[in-house]
Amino acid sequence: MTHIVILGCGFGGLEAARTLARADVRITLIDRSNHHLFQPLLYQVATAGLSGPAIAAPIRHILARQRNLTTLMGSVTSVDTNQRTVSLADGDVIAYDHLIVATGSTHSYFGNDQWAEFAPGLKTLGDAFEIRRRILMSFERAERETDEAAQSAWLTFVVVGGGATGVEMAGTMTEIGRYTLNGEYRRIDSRRARVVLVEGSDRVLPPYPPDLSEKARLQLVQLGVDVRTGCKVTAIDKDGVTYTGSNGEERLAAKTVIWSAGVAASPIGKTLGVQVDRAGRVPVGPDLTIPGHPEVYVVGDLASATSDGKPVPGVSPAAKQMGRTAARNILLRMRGKPPETFHYKDYGSLATIGRKSAVAQVGKIKFSGFPAWLFWLFVHVYFLIGFRSRLMVLTDWAWAYFTFKRNARLVVGTEEEPDVLEGGRPRRRIDQPG
Numbered sequence: 524m525t526h527i528v529i530l531g532c533g534f535g536g537l538e539a540a541r542t543l544a545r546a547d548v549r550i551t552l553i554d555r556s557n558h559h560l561f562q563p564l565l566y567q568v569a570t571a572g573l574s575g576p577a578i579a580a581p582i583r584h585i586l587a588r589q590r591n592l593t594t595l596m597g598s599v600t601s602v603d604t605n606q607r608t609v610s611l612a613d614g615d616v617i618a619y620d621h622l623i624v625a626t627g628s629t630h631s632y633f634g635n636d637q638w639a640e641f642a643p644g645l646k647t648l649g650d651a652f653e654i655r656r657r658i659l660m661s662f663e664r665a666e667r668e669t670d671e672a673a674q675s676a677w678l679t680f681v682v683v684g685g686g687a688t689g690v691e692m693a694g695t696m697t698e699i700g701r702y703t704l705n706g707e708y709r710r711i712d713s714r715r716a717r718v719v720l721v722e723g724s725d726r727v728l729p730p731y732p733p734d735l736s737e738k739a740r741l742q743l744v745q746l747g748v749d750v751r752t753g754c755k756v757t758a759i760d761k762d763g764v765t766y767t768g769s770n771g772e773e774r775l776a777a778k779t780v781i782w783s784a785g786v787a788a789s790p791i792g793k794t795l796g797v798q799v800d801r802a803g804r805v806p807v808g809p810d811l812t813i814p815g816h817p818e819v820y821v822v823g824d825l826a827s828a829t830s831d832g833k834p835v836p837g838v839s840p841a842a843k844q845m846g847r848t849a850a851r852n853i854l855l856r857m858r859g860k861p862p863e864t865f866h867y868k869d870y871g872s873l874a875t876i877g878r879k880s881a882v883a884q885v886g887k888i889k890f891s892g893f894p895a896w897l898f899w900l901f902v903h904v905y906f907l908i909g910f911r912s913r914l915m916v917l918t919d920w921a922w923a924y925f926t927f928k929r930n931a932r933l934v935v936g937t938e939e940e941p942d943v944l945e946g947g948r949p950r951r952r953i954d955q956p957g
Contacts, residue, residue: 528619535823536625538846568651628824631787642780679777684784685722694877810862820849830867
C-alpha cells in the first residue's frame with residue numbers, strides 16, 4: 524500500500540491529511556507537538572484574552588476517526604530525498620513513497636540571534652505563555668519598584684515589527700494596562716503603561732494598501748500606542764531597545780520587548796537537496812513539488828510558490844489550499860493522471876487592532892473600525908477547530924467585551940530573579956503602603 528508521510532500538522536498538513544481521508548493509502552503524520560494550533564489567535568493567549576485550549580486541539584482527537592492515518596509525535600531532523608526517508612531526533616528512520624512537507628516557519632532575527640533572549644517571538648503556545656508571563660510580571664515588578672525611572676522601564680512595552688502580529692499585539696496590550704489591570708495595584712497606576720510599536724518601513728501593515736495601513740495607524744494611536752515607523756532596530760538587551768530613525772540613534776528603556784519583525788522558514792527545507800531563498804523557503808513548481816522529485820511536495824510557509832504570476836502569501840488560507848492541492852496531486856499521480864496546477868484564491872486580509880478596531884480587505888472592498896472588527900471576529904470563530912473551541916472563544920470574548928476583563932492571567936514560573944534577591948535577602952527595601 525502506498526505510504527504517504529506528512530511533516531507538520533499546521534493548516535497545510537492538517538488539510539492534506541483530511542483530503543486523503545477516503546483514499547486507499549497509508550498515512551503517517553509527524554509533528555513535534557501533540558496539538559494543532561490556530562495561530563491567528565495566538566496573540567490572544569499571549570495577552571491573556573484566551574486560554575491555550577481555546578485555540579488548540581489534540582491532533583489525535585481531531586483525526587481519531589481517520590483510520591488510514593497514524594500520528595507520531597517527534598522532531599524531524601532531516602529528509603533524504605534520494606533514499607526517500609525521514610529521520611527523527613530519536614534515531615528513527617521512516618520511509619515514504621510520497622512526502623508532504625508542511626513544517627512552517629520560525630523566528631528570524633536577521634542574524635542577531637542573541638536578541639531572542641530579550642525579545643521572544645510568537646509562534647507556539649510556549650511562546651505565548653512566556654510572553655504573557657513577561658507582560659504580567661512587568662506590572663508586578665513595577666509595583667515593587669521604588670525608583671521612578673526603573674518603574675517606568677517596567678511599564679514600557681516595545682513591540683518590534685508592524686506586521687499583522689505586531690499591530691494586533693500592540694493594540695491589545697494597551698487595553699491590559701488601561702482596563703484589565705486598572706485599580707488592582709496600590710503603588711502604580713497601570714494606565715501609565717506605555718506601548719511602543721517600532722516598524723522599519725514607512726508604514727504599519729506593509730502588505731496592505733496604503734489607505735488601510737494609515738487607518739490602522741490612526742486606530743493604534745487612538746488606542747494609545749506610540750507608533751514609530753521608519754525605525755531600524757540596531758540592538759536589544761535586558762534594559763531596552765536601540766534604533767535609528769529620522770532623529771538618528773535613539774534608546775528606549777524597556778524591560779519587556781516582543782519580536783514580530785521577521786520570520787524564517789523551517790530548517791527542514793535546507794535538507795531537501797534544493798537551493799532555498801534568503802528566507803529559507805523552498806522553491807516549488809506549479810504542482811507544488813520540488814525540482815527533480817515529483818514525489819516531494821512542500822506547502823505552507825515553507826514553500827516559495829507563485830500563482831498566476833504572483834507570489835503566494837504566507838497566510839493560513841494559502842496553506843490550506845496548498846495542502847489540498849498536494850494531496851489531490853498525489854492521488855492523481857497514483858492513477859497515472861497529470862497533476863493539477865496550484866491556483867491561490869485570495870479571500871481577503873484581516874487585522875484586528877483592539878476593542879472594536881480592525882482593518883479588512885475582501886476583494887476590492889475595504890473597510891475598517893467596528894464593522895471590520897465584527898467581520899474579523901466571526902471569521903476567526905468560524906475557522907476554529909471544533910464546537911468546544913468556538914464556544915470557549917465566544918464566551919471569553921463576550922465577557923471581555925462587556926467587562927474589559929481578561930481571565931487567562933495565570934502565571935507559572937515566577938521565581939525571583941537575581942536582581943531582586945541578593946544573598947538571600949531583598950536588594951531594596953519595599954515599604955508597606957499606608
